[in-house]
Amino acid sequence: MKMRTSLSILALGVAATFSLDAPAAAQGFYAGKQITLVVGASNRGTYAGYSRVLAIHMSKHIPGNPKIILSVKGGASGGMVAANFMNNAVPKDGTVMGITQQTIPVSQFLRPGAGRYDATKWGWIGNISPITNMVALWHKSPAQTLEEAKKVEVRVSATGKSSPTYVYPSLMNRFFGTKFKMITGYKGIGGMNQGMLQGETHARGASWLSVVTKAPHFIKEKKLKPIIQDGLKRDPMLPNVPTFLELAKTPTEKGVFELVAIGSTFGRSYFIPQGVPAARLVTLRKAFQATMKDPAFLAQMKKQKNPVNPMTGPELEGLIKRIQATKPDVLKLAQSAMVFKKKKK
Amino acid sequence: MLDMAVKAAVTLADPLRLGFLGLGVIIGLVLGVIPGLGGLVGLSLLLPFTFSMDPYTALAFLMGLSAVSATSDTIPAVLFGVPGTVASAATILDGFPMARKGEAGRAFGAAFTASVMGGLFGAVLLGVSIPVLRPIMLAIASPELLAICLFGLSLAAVLAGGSPLKGMIAVCLGLIIAATGEDTAGELRWSFDSLYLYDGFPIVPIALGLFAIPEIADMVIQRSAIQQTGDVATVTRRSQWQGVKDVFKNWFLVIRCSSIGAGLGAVPGIGAPILDWVAYGHAARTEKGAADTFGKGDVRGVIASESSNNAKEGGSLVPTIAFGVPGTASMALILGAFVIHGLVPGPDMLSKNLDVTYTLVWSIAIANVLGAGICFMFANQFAKVAVIRIGILAPVILAVVYLGAFQGKHAWGDIYTLLAFGFIGFSMKRLRWPRPPLILGFVLGELIERYMFISAEVYGWSWLTRPITMIIIAITLFGLFRPILRYYFSKERRGKPRVPFKLTFQAAKLNTDLLLTIGLMVLFIAAVSATTEWEEFRSQIMPQSIGTAGIVFAILLALVHVFVSPAYIAAIKGKSPRDRIDYGDGQEEKAEDGQHFDLTTDFGDLSVNEIRLRAFSYFAWCVGFFAGAMVFGLLPTMFVFIVAYIRLHGKESWAMAFAVAVPLWLLTYILFHQVLHVPWPQSLLGDTFGILRTFPNFNFF
Structure with missing residues (x-):
């Protein structure tokens, strides 16, 4: 009895192994292959959310239809872990693509030596959408406009000092003279919302998308009012909110804000490591662009309320070049205004 | 409201939806049995498959999966002393001794019944409290959360049993470990430049290390099967029925522990790793005679833990x-499913989409009944494992524990953590240090620090004067001081002869126990001295105060240990000097204190040297497995390890070795590689020959 059970399990295992190899045919490199999509963020955020949908639909547009599976490297360190992992450890044959946190390419210049990666050498496949960060005031806040926030202290929900929820309000304090007091320690978007609902804080940062998907009633009931957004141009969802760039007073300030904006423009961008044959990057870019027009993909994204404003690989390369061209004085100012994480000794 | 509940029931009664709910339950049960895997893994894997379902079906499927992993995780906890998920760690303390006494059937009966009761209680509580949900939740702000966490931490005093100083040191150690990684001020505390520690230790390898590795070690040292006494056919219908009756006899305990589970489940961040301990601590404090029987196979311990961990699902939905x-x-992933289906959590769920909310309530209820039913049917099959020879079983459990630990962060660091905590856990168990306080400190440390700073910054000292906070703190203080007060006013104390307090040097006590104390003291000193390099006060304050407390407790313990006479200690603990047993070389201090809420193993007449030799050989196998994995990859080494161990250490035949290793390896390969797509850690072999990593079906080097 025991032997028979073991045998049947064995047979099942062998069958499972080989059935996966079956469709190998002359469909080019990707036929019968499998692509691993490394996600450098928690498995419950929008990085993973976007990637799950992409994985399902992009496969149809790659010749040979390789299966795309997700490998999530989550947690606060996920972005850095995925960047290092993609840069150094994965096979360079185009079977592994990745997405890391949008701040990673800029962070390479703001915190040199912190990571073991070089985003300027990666092959950028494409971007599903820039993700706009903002700072918004709660309807019970003592200040209701940017001008008023310069006069009274407003408590802001934040997660930790290295998070955009802390960096953006502190940028405003530094350059616009607002009196935000950041309360760190809130857990995620939900925790920050709860802090406002309970009257502990009166404002919060993070992406506007996090409001749209997780608390749209805040918008409908006019409870949360965005006063500033980043990005190179205004987000279509926030046509009446000024960008940091628009409010810049000096060229150096403008340079700093541009760096910030480029970070969020990277949004949900996918890449392959350096050293992958160029033809495969072309294949993946083509498939990515086709997916961005795929009605099934768009329908699923719409249902999830995730915006799709795609950018091509070459456009992302252009952004990288802009970061590289940042003047030293701008970089120095940006470092002093944005880097709160202690340098390792 | 009632009509919505009925409407939801009708919606869910659709055969397809029930079918998916049942499928979810089966997947959840399977994942719950395998240590390290649980509802979370299943949810992230299956989320994409729900895209094309309607919201009711999708949520029924996912809730079914998520609700029952806390039912089946009892099985490895009772049989091997290995928690199936972190939610069942407390079940081990009484469930595993029951299995060793031949009462696995009764433990299962009680656990499954308690699970289903707890699950139903959580669902009902959620169902009836819907109208008042938001106002209640709005009243629970950071100060209240801080008070709740402090209450949880205070239970460490109960779980420390008769060794308060050791318990305090264990709590401090847990709190220090919890502080590792990036804090909210951006400081990387004790991360040693390692990306692995950047956001702290994951709980899975710590829980498996503390509890599973020492359990296997003791069985290997004893060279016995799991079951030591009793008949071979351990799980009969009658023995299970006995467990069922136990639950109904202790119905009030079930209600209290379910309330704890549901209530704490509703507190973000507390969840599974802790509420079973809180319920267990509560039972240990309030149940009659618990001090003498808990931790030694008392069915009430199993009931407390299991009813709480299934009730959490209803609570965490709140x-x-x-x-x-x-x-x-x-729940974060279920929230993801909400978003995918265009549902928005918040006020709408309590008005416009109330039927969806009730679908969730019904799903939890049905899943719990179904899950427990399936477990009842198969329990006797599982229980046969208890009579397998340890030479065959040990490598199998070890291999599964390694794989489970690796689910922490999918990095080599997980295995280092597993082995380090395995050794700590083994030392603590051998030397009768309570391990539960360490886990409590570890889980609550981060939350306490977080809520403490928010409370201080937003409310100042006034956080203490909020009514709910005051009530919770009062309960906490009462619980802490009641045993002390009761002792001083008890008749027993007056009746007993007084033992004079005398400081004398106890040469016999220069033993390994003292060594562990000193080792931990050195660790605390090193930890505190490292904090001086940190820049911000808020990064330093918690680690420094906890570390200093740890040093003080360790010095105190060492002094008491070496200079205070055992007779006096025994008298303090309410024992007469005659209850004490000779120390020998310090390894056999069995009956020094009756209260010990942790497992102990009696090695019979094995000599200490023999025990040490066997322990050394066991850990050598553990390290050998790890070393092999670093060179050849975790999955390939697992096969070699199982065969080698069964043949060389277990002294079984080659045929037996392969008969165990081949099917097990194939199952692992299919589940972890093909289904879960686990990103395997990178071995030297794969690093050297990159081509090995290019075949998707064999990409495990």
């Missing part, structure tokens, strides 16, 4: 529905 704040990590 903040998810009311605010979109996930109560647990699994």
Whole structure:
């Protein structure tokens, strides 16, 4: 009895192994292959959310239809872990693509030596959408406009000092003279919302998308009012909110804000490591662009309320070049205004 | 409201939806049995498959999966002393001794019944409290959360049993470990430049290390099967029925522990790793005679832990529905499913989409009944494992524990953590240090620090004067001081002869116990001295105060240990000097104190040298497995390890070695590689020959 059970399990295992190899045919490199999509963020955020949908639909547009599976490297360190992992450890044959946190390419210049990666050498496949960060005031806040926030202290929900929820309000304090007091320690978007609902804080940062998907009633009931957004141009969802760039007073300030904006423009961008044959990057870019027009993909994204404003690989390369061209004085100012994480000794 | 509940029931009664709910339950049960895997893994894997379902079906499927992993995780906890998920760690303390006494059937009966009761209680509580959900949740702000966490931490005093100083040191150690990694001020505390520690230790390898590795070690040292006494046919219908009756006899305990589970499940961040301990601590404090029987196979310990961990599912839905704040990590993924289906958590869930909310309630209820039913049917099959020879069983459990630990962060660091905590856990168990306080400190440390700073910054000292906070703190203080007060006013104390307090040097006590104390003291000193390099006060304050407390407790313990006479200690603990047993070389201090809420193993007449030799050989195998994995990859080494261990250490035949290793390896390969797509850690072999990593079906080097 025991032997028979073991045998049947064995047979099942062998069958499972080989059935996966079956469709190998002359469909080019990707036929019968499998692509691993490394996600450098928690498995419950929008990085993973976007990637799950992409994985399902992009496969149809790659010749040979390789299966795309997700490998999530989550947690606060996920972005850095995925960047290092993609840069150094994965096979360079185009079977592994990745997405890391949008701040990673800029962070390479703001915190040199912190990571073991070089985003300027990666092959950028494409971007599903820039993700706009903002700072918004709660309807019970003592200040209701940017001008008023310069006069009274407003408590802001934040997660930790290295998070955009802390960096953006502190940028405003530094350059616009607002009196935000950041309360760190809130857990995620939900925790920050709860802090406002309970009257502990009166404002919060993070992406506007996090409001749209997780608390749209805040918008409908006019409870949360965005006063500033980043990005190179205004987000279509926030046509009446000024960008940091628009409010810049000096060229150096403008340079700093541009760096910030480029970070969020990277949004949900996918890449392959350096050293992958160029033809495969072309294949993946083509498939990515086709997916961005795929009605099934768009329908699923719409249902999830995730915006799709795609950018091509070459456009992302252009952004990288802009970061590289940042003047030293701008970089120095940006470092002093944005880097709160202690340098390792 | 009632009509909505009925409407939801009718919606869910659709055969397809029930079918998916049942499928979810089966997947959840399977994942719950395998240590390290649980509802969370299943949810992230299956989320994409729900895209094309309607919201009711999708949520029924996912809830079914998530609700029952806390039912089946009892099975490895009772049989091997290995927690199936972190939620069942407390079940081990009484469940495993029951299995060793031949009462696995009764333990299962009680556990499954308690699970289903707890699960139903959580669902009902959620169902009836919907109208008042938001106001209640709005009243629970950071100060209240801080008070709740402090209450949880205070239970460490109960779980420390008769060794308060050791318990305090264990709590401090847990709190220090919890502080590792990046804090909210951006400081990387004790991360040693390692990306692995950047966001702290994951709980899975710590829990498996502390509890599973020492359990296997003791069985290997004893060279016995799991079951030591009793008949071979351990799980009969009658023995299970006995467990069922136990639950109904202790119905009030079930209600109390379910309330703890549901209530704490609703507190974001607390969740599974802790509420079973809180319930267990509560039972140990309030049940009659618990001090003497808990931790030694008392069925009430199993009931307390199991009813609480299934009730959490209903509880953790509360903040998810009311605010979109996930109560647990699994809930965060269910929240993801909400978004995918265009549902918005918050006020709508309590008005417009009330039927969806009730679908969730019904799903939890049905899943719990179904899950427990399936477990009842198969329990006797599982229980046969208890008579397998340890030479065959040990490598199998070890291999599964390694794989489970690796689910922490999918990095080599997980295995280092597993082995380090395995050794700590083994030392603690051997030397009768209570391990539960360490886990409590570890889980609550981060939360306490977080809520403490928010409370201080937003409320100042006035956080203490909020009514709910005051009530919780009063309960906490009462619980802490009651045993002390009761002791001083008890008749027993007056009746007993007084033992004079005398400081004398106890040469016999220069033993390994003292060595562990000193080792931990050195660790605390090193930890505190490292904090001086940190820049911000808020990064330093918690680690420094906890570390200093740890040093003080360790010095105190060492002094008491070496200079105070055992007779006096025994008298303090309410024992007469005659209850004490000779120390020998310090390894056999069995009956020094009756209260010990942790497992102990009696090695019979094995000599200490023999025990040490066997322990050394066991850990050598553990390290050997790890070393092999670093060179050849975790999955390939697992096969070699199992065969080698069964043949060389277990002294079984080659045929037996392969008969065990081949099917097990194939199952692992299919589940972890093909289904879960686990990103395997990178071995030297794969690093050297990159081509090995290019075949998707064999990409495990």
